[in-house]
Amino acid sequence: GLEAAMTYDGATYGAKAATYIQAAADAVAYHNDQFAPYGRYYRMRYDATFTIYTAGNPLPLNQSAGMGRSLALLCDLGEGDEYCDKAAILADRLDGFLAVEPSGAYSWTYWGFDYGTGAEDVGHAALNAAFIYQAAAAGIEWGDADVDRLGLTVTEQILVGGGDVADCLDCSAVNGPNRWSIGRWGFLADDVGVWVDVFEAMDYYP
16 A cells, blocks of 8 residues: 555655544544434534524534534544444434435435425535445445435436536526536546536536
8 A cells, every 4th residue: 555655745645644534533523512313413512603503403414414424434444433323323314305306316405304495505415415425435324326316416407408507406597606516526426427527517618
């Protein structure tokens, strides 16, 4: 491996990796008080005064998924069962909010509670999709078929033809402020072949 290879600043790749892994573990530990296993989500801190969300209430799906990404990565790296267990708890909740569109694609809402409230916007949705992708890589909750559905989310729900990008996962509005967020979905390229579509969507307008 590259662990012993030197980088530009004299540190080995292994040393740099250890630093980054520890930083991720420290970030997770800092938010331990916000993890609510009974509700299967992260919640706003009770002393929070800077947010529109009510203190103590569940965070939106994408914010719990943001933590889930770190947990899934630490689990995949073999850093401890606690990370795997927490990631699995979050994944189980998110999975219950995934809807399958006629195209076969996944879609979901911002909060998750009521799918009838409208699908998630493209930018925030990428955080949930990345959690699904990373959890699947770690053997948590989802698998290849679910990653394929995320690919369909891009090619069937978001990229709607002619270079147009939908504003959300299931809506008719296109080319709004979230248009450039399509680049956040590029992590799917290796697995489901969406890179060309994403690249062309980002490059459509000069």
